[in-house]
Amino acid sequence: MAASANKYKLIKKLGEGTYAVVYKATDAQNNTYAVKRIKLGEFKDGIDISAIRELKFLQEIRHVNVIALYDVYSDQETLNLVLEFLVSDLEHIIQDKSLIFQTADIKAWMLMSLRGLHHCHRSYIMHRDLKPSNLLIAADGNIKIADFGLARVAAYPQEYLTPTVVTRWYRAPELLLGSRHYTESVDIWAMGAIFAELMLRTPYIPGASDFDQVELTFRVLGTPTEEIWPGVSSLPLYDDLMTKITQRHPVPPPSEISLRFMAASTAALNLLNSMLEYDPSKRPTTESALLSPYFVEELPRPTKPQNLPKPPSFSS
Amino acid sequence: MAETEGQANDTKDNLNVNRFSNADVEYEGGSPNTNSWLFTLDELHDRTPSRLDGISYEGEVESRFKGINFIIMAASRLRLPHNTIFAASCYFHRFYIRKSFRKYHQYDIAATCLFIAAKSEETARRVKDVVIVCAKVAQKNDSAVIDEQSKEFWRWRDMILFNELVVLETICFDLEVANPYDILQDFVAELKLEERSTDVCRSSWKFLNDTCRSMAILAATPRELAVSAIYWGGVLLGKPITDEPNEEWYLNLKVPKEKIEIVCALMADAYKSRTGEQKYGTV
Numbered sequence: 329m330a331a332s333a334n335k336y337k338l339i340k341k342l343g344e345g346t347y348a349v350v351y352k353a354t355d356a357q358n359n360t361y362a363v364k365r366i367k368l369g370e371f372k373d374g375i376d377i378s379a380i381r382e383l384k385f386l387q388e389i390r391h392v393n394v395i396a397l398y399d400v401y402s403d404q405e406t407l408n409l410v411l412e413f414l415v416s417d418l419e420h421i422i423q424d425k426s427l428i429f430q431t432a433d434i435k436a437w438m439l440m441s442l443r444g445l446h447h448c449h450r451s452y453i454m455h456r457d458l459k460p461s462n463l464l465i466a467a468d469g470n471i472k473i474a475d476f477g478l479a480r481v482a483a484y485p486q487e488y489l490t491p492t493v494v495t496r497w498y499r500a501p502e503l504l505l506g507s508r509h510y511t512e513s514v515d516i517w518a519m520g521a522i523f524a525e526l527m528l529r530t531p532y533i534p535g536a537s538d539f540d541q542v543e544l545t546f547r548v549l550g551t552p553t554e555e556i557w558p559g560v561s562s563l564p565l566y567d568d569l570m571t572k573i574t575q576r577h578p579v580p581p582p583s584e585i586s587l588r589f590m591a592a593s594t595a596a597l598n599l600l601n602s603m604l605e606y607d608p609s610k611r612p613t614t615e616s617a618l619l620s621p622y623f624v625e626e627l628p629r630p631t632k633p634q635n636l637p638k639p640p641s642f643s644s
Numbered sequence: 645m646a647e648t649e650g651q652a653n654d655t656k657d658n659l660n661v662n663r664f665s666n667a668d669v670e671y672e673g674g675s676p677n678t679n680s681w682l683f684t685l686d687e688l689h690d691r692t693p694s695r696l697d698g699i700s701y702e703g704e705v706e707s708r709f710k711g712i713n714f715i716i717m718a719a720s721r722l723r724l725p726h727n728t729i730f731a732a733s734c735y736f737h738r739f740y741i742r743k744s745f746r747k748y749h750q751y752d753i754a755a756t757c758l759f760i761a762a763k764s765e766e767t768a769r770r771v772k773d774v775v776i777v778c779a780k781v782a783q784k785n786d787s788a789v790i791d792e793q794s795k796e797f798w799r800w801r802d803m804i805l806f807n808e809l810v811v812l813e814t815i816c817f818d819l820e821v822a823n824p825y826d827i828l829q830d831f832v833a834e835l836k837l838e839e840r841s842t843d844v845c846r847s848s849w850k851f852l853n854d855t856c857r858s859m860a861i862l863a864a865t866p867r868e869l870a871v872s873a874i875y876w877g878g879v880l881l882g883k884p885i886t887d888e889p890n891e892e893w894y895l896n897l898k899v900p901k902e903k904i905e906i907v908c909a910l911m912a913d914a915y916k917s918r919t920g921e922q923k924y925g926t927v
Contacts, residue, residue: 368809372771373771374759374763374771374804374805374808375763375808375809375812377763377768380760380763380764380819381764383812383819384820387817387818387819387820402809402813407809407812481766
């Protein structure tokens with residue numbers, strides 16, 4: 329462990345999370361980093377499990393589309409992760425209305441995100457918190473998946489998992505219905521919701537509460553039945569939620585979905601619809617998504633990372 | 645003390661423990677860092693911090709055995725699965741490849757490693773529960789009264805929370821451990837061993853459990869441990885692993901005979917140190 333506390337100089341605070349504060353930092357060679365500073369001694373059960381997960385997974389995964397962990401050091405009060413410094417994130421880009429997205433731009437962001445996610449999944453790691461603000465953007469335009477505080481190793485079939493993962497708007501229906509046995513396909517759903525958001529420039533299913541998220545999902549994509557999603561009625565919260573939800577929505581026909589996404593091609597819509605399948609086993613894997621006609625056949629080809637839209641404040 | 649520390653640091657360099665940011669170490673699959681936690685027999689025999697600190701090889705093997713026994717006993721009382729035990733054992737053995745038993749007591753580090761492994765393997769236990777179990781196991785008395793009123797409780801709690809960072813730092817924050825049990829199961833299926841002899845399967849599994857107690861974890865990859873376990877199961881019961889009794893089946897699994905011999909030698913060393921522990925049973 330070569331690093332010591334004084335190798336990195338913290339310059340300014342970039343943000344604050346639940347268990348850590350992130351600073352911009354430099355070293356003696358003037359390289360820029362983001363230092364995630366985790367306070368210790370504030371949790372009665374020792375170092376927060378999110379920090380342990382980030383340490384474990386970021387040490388294991390190295391991929392151009394996953395944030396790089398360069399170093400770790402600690403002093404008496406903090407544990408510090410030295411991460412790649414990234415200039416922006418997809419949430420900022422989506423919200424910056426001065427930027428125009430071309431079809432090819434959206435394809436490039438989806439391609440890079442799915443490549444990073446494919447690397448996670450093939451290492452048996454579920455991210456469990458994909459959302460635009462966790463898809464960071466490097467100065468060269470590359471997407472970097474970040475924040476592995478909720479990630480975990482893919483479970484054995486009999487293992488219990490907590491359904492309270494993923495930020496609400498990107499939460500797959502099996503999680504909303506309290507499933508304790510889910511797979512990497514929860515990340516695919518989240519990527520589907522992000523795909524829709526990139527095209528709409530606004531969140532696709534922005535529920536105001538956990539309950540509202542269920543209602544809204546059903547309104548947008550139809551109320552799931554045993555027919556379209558075998559096993560749905562045996563999920564833990566199904567009966568309870570169904571008594572509260574009075575209105576049943578039909579599954580929207582493809583023509584209606586294509587009206588929502590006017591600019592989307594058939595290949596794009598097919599991929600989107602498959603990623604937002606109710607039945608988790610019908611969603612594509614990262615591999616089949618990457619090999620779908622949207623990426624491998626249809627034009628335009630994805631924009632090169634360096635040519636993607638950037639906010640005016642973007643400096644490299 | 646200062647001198648000890650200096651020596652320990654030298655050892656670390658001698659033994660070429662990975663540097664955190666040394667990302668492009670050669671590796672075959674899994675974590676790029678995993679293989680840099682492997683050492684030669686000479687290194688394990690003569691150049692560990694404890695050896696340089698004047699502890700005999702036998703003494704070190706016994707302390708490691710006791711520490712892992714502690715982990716296994718505490719883990720079973722906390723109902724932790726074998727993956728967690730294996731990860732905790734790896735952390736424990738790696739810790740003492742960089743620190744001396746003179747400076748850190750095996751039970752303190754064992755308890756801390758188990759606490760960390762429970763988190764990293766998604767089987768987290770409350771610090772309170774870990775503390776109570778550890779205090780009881782250390783006293784070799786399951787009916788001891790340990791609660792927030794007892795001095796022992798606070799001593800263990802403060803010790804674990806303090807050492808958590810010490811251990812993490814010492815093991816280079818390298819928490820990813822490949823699971824040899826899955827690999828064993830794959831090989832058992834590949835060799836159709838279940839149909840051949842369930843006894844061999846069972847002894848292989850037990851052997852693999854026991855590798856935790858030895859320094860074999862520091863000499864062989866999980867894959868090599870799994871193959872050695874099958875080999876040992878066959879030898880122990882005098883049963884061939886494949887139809888051809890003299891077939892070197894392990895070569896097909898890309899594990900050389902020499903590696904298996906190293907694993908078995910380190911296991912034998914660990915078994916020899918067992919005597920001192922037998923009074924309190926082994927779960």
